[in-house]
Amino acid sequence: MRVTTVVIGAGHNGLAMSHCLTARSIDHVILERGEVANSWKTERWDSLRLLTPNWLSRLPGYRYDGDDPDGFRTMPETIGFIERYASVVRAPVRAHTRVTSVRAIDDGYEVATDQGEWQCRTVVLATGTTAVPTLPPFAAALPPDIRTVTPTSYRNPEQLEPGGVLVVGASASGTQIAEEILRSGRPVTIAVGEHVRVPRTYRGRDILWWMDGASVLDDRYDEIDDLTRARNVPSPQLAGSLDRRTVDLNRLTGLGVRMVGRLAGLADGKAQFSGSLHNKCELADLKMNRLFERIDAWATAQGLDREVDPPHRFEPTRVEASPPLTIQLSEFRTVVWACGFRPDFSFLQVPVFDFKGRVRHDGGVVQAPGMYVIGLSFLRRRKSTLIDGAHRDAPDVCDRLAAFLDRTPLEARESP
Amino acid sequence: MTTTKKPVDNGVNVEALLGARQALTEAPEAAKFTWRASCEWLRGTHSRSSVQGFYGLGEEQKHRTTYTFDADHPEIFASEDNGATPVEMVMCGLASCLTAGIAAVAQNRNIQLHSVKATLEGGMHLHGILGIDSDVRNGFDDIKVTYDIKADATPEEIKAIVAQSQKRSAVYDVVTNPTNVTVVVRT
DSSP states (O other): OEEEEEEEOOSHHHHHHHHHHHHTTOOEEEEOSSSTTHHHHHSSOTTOBOSSOTTSOOBTTBOOOSSOTTSOOBHHHHHHHHHHHHHHTTOOEEOSOOEEEEEEETTEEEEEEBTEEEEEEEEEEOSOSOSEEOOOTTGGGSOTTSEEEOTTTOOOGGGSOSSEEEEEOOSHHHHHHHHHHHHTTOOEEEEEOSOBOOOSEETTEEHHHHHHHTTSTTOBTTTSSOHHHHHTOOOBSOOOOTTOOOOOHHHHHHHTOEEEEOEEEEETTEEEEOTTHHHHHHHHHHHHHHHHHHHHHHHHHTTOTTTSOOOOOOOOOOOOSSOOSEEEGGGEEEEEEOSOEEOOOTTBOSSOBOTTSOBOEETTEESSTTEEEOSOTTSSBTTTTSGGGHHHHHHHHHHHHHHHHHHSOHHHHHOO | OOOOSSOOOSSOOHHHHHHHHHHHHHOGGGGOOEEOOEEEEEETTEEEEEEEEEEETTEEEEEEEEEEEEEOOOGGGTSOOOSBOHHHHHHHHHHHHHHHHHHHHHHHTTOOEEEEEEEEEEEOOTTTTTTSOTTSOSSOSEEEEEEEEEESSOHHHHHHHHHHHHHTOHHHHHHHSOOOOOOOOOO
């Protein structure tokens, strides 16, 4: 089968690309291994809500129009939102079609699936950035009697045995899961490496309202100081909840979670933790305060100071003087690997990977003619991994794709 | 905070460092370094270590000259005190590494340093190395580094430089994280 563009993945990014392609009359198909919003349906825990408020989900040709703009979607609500988008944009989704390989051919790419092959001139990778949970290299050395879960396989505390839980990672997933498991009565230890601390609300408004207003979320990939560092920044310690609570390390330790440094190794039946916890927390506190400075300056420039609460600062992260450096593994029945995710482009048989196995791209333009990617960390903007990120990323990437098609008309490519 | 019209100069060639970072990103093999040191026992607890050659950028490299370091123990350990104790040398390494990082980060952030002084304290319970109590570790139970820094920057900016220096420091990593150490005896 032949088509101009194959989009791989029918999440919000693939659907947003579809909308933009349709607007330019570029014929295309979306290949989806499962169904629309597949990972939201199959790889999320039960209590999860989006950490972005409902209004912060502007998509090309679609936006939230409900009566709770400041609420946070549950998973069923998220799935419904994305399914409605698929029908609104009339996305040509081929469900239950798993891509097995993408190879370069003379005039584009051949996309092999378990439902047949497609030839196309351009490919858009929209399979998402949270495809595969990353594990530390020594994860396999964990004793087999300790059960392990990841944010994609975790559902609720009831699936865990009674007993101690080590949560490895203190970003959005790790902090939320640690809080939920602690509330189930299990003792929880959280291993904390580099992390991003932000409160749910600041000066009476949602932190993401501030970051959107002050254009923090719109910082561009080609204007940022150190793009490599920016792309590796972990997700913020933010949770969506009915009571809009902040789930930071002070909250977790206040509830009784034991906090230790980054998990550094396993040896002699013990987990070893880095002695860097003080600095990791100091880095996060300093960074949070720099964000507040930017927000405060914007608020003053906008004349908002009388409308919102006055500027204030939060208590620094409380770290005990000498956190434990080793803990007997026998204290734990479960380890939650919440150390981050990576995309899965294992089907790509095109030399586009860097030395770390990451796809080389410039703002979504992959270093292979006619190949594009969307939804990766800081792809074009700080918010590229938020649903709202597709609002401007998808049209931008589609512009590049359309320009490529215009520059290389099919006839020219077919002539000898 | 004072403003100065002079260009910031901490004696760090940031352009060269950033250039090296770019070059080594594209040539990961060249980024593999091996550091070497040798050490010879002299008498009692007195030994002399030296460094000169190392490997990096794909070939053998050399310091400008050979540097030597005498180590010993103080007289209260019934030693002759011909040099620093090895654990003091570890603290020197940590301090020098963090301080070098502070200069580099400050330069990169366009902040002029006027003075940077570190004082270090490492607590140690001798019941560990003396084998009196197996629950006490041999090494430091805590290391405290205190910086006094004068610079054309706000206190928050200075704290951020010091924090970033820790994040990028090799010796800080060596000291705070486990490292496999293999000791073999040639026969």
